[in-house]
Amino acid sequence: MSTWVAVLVASAVAYALKLAGYVVPPRVLGNPRATTVTTMLPAALLASLVVLQTFSTGTHLVLDARAAGLVVAILALLLRAPFIVVVVLAAVTAALLRLAGWH
Known part of the structure; x- marks a missing residue:
């Protein structure tokens, strides 16, 4: 798969997800479980990025x-x-x- 195909597929998926936000009924988005997940998702993504980079x-x-x-942080x-x-x-x-040589 070329880089351009990957970029175009990722763009299409991102657009579809944005569109899904408008198509999903409000009662689904107002569900307490959905609200809990959307509240905790940014922290979970940030934690996973920190772990991967560290x-x-x-x-x-x-x-x-x-x-x-x-x-130390x-x-x-x-x-x-x-x-x-x-x-x-940190x-x-x-x-x-x-600098001391511990890579």
Whole structure:
């Protein structure tokens, strides 16, 4: 499959999903289960992206400086540090560990 075919198929799927939002009856969207899922979905997607970016390289699982940065970020969040401080601490931790040779 060429890149352009993949882009066109993904575009068609995205358009169909947008269109489905207008076609689905309001009673389905107002369902408590649907509301719960749509409320939690962004957090679940973000968590999956963080896990993939932290613990994978290509098709391999790895444990490297990114994981240590994530641990430092979690500790900073538990200590109620401001968000920018959390990001800087995680980045500095990963950078220092990579500088020390732990890839």
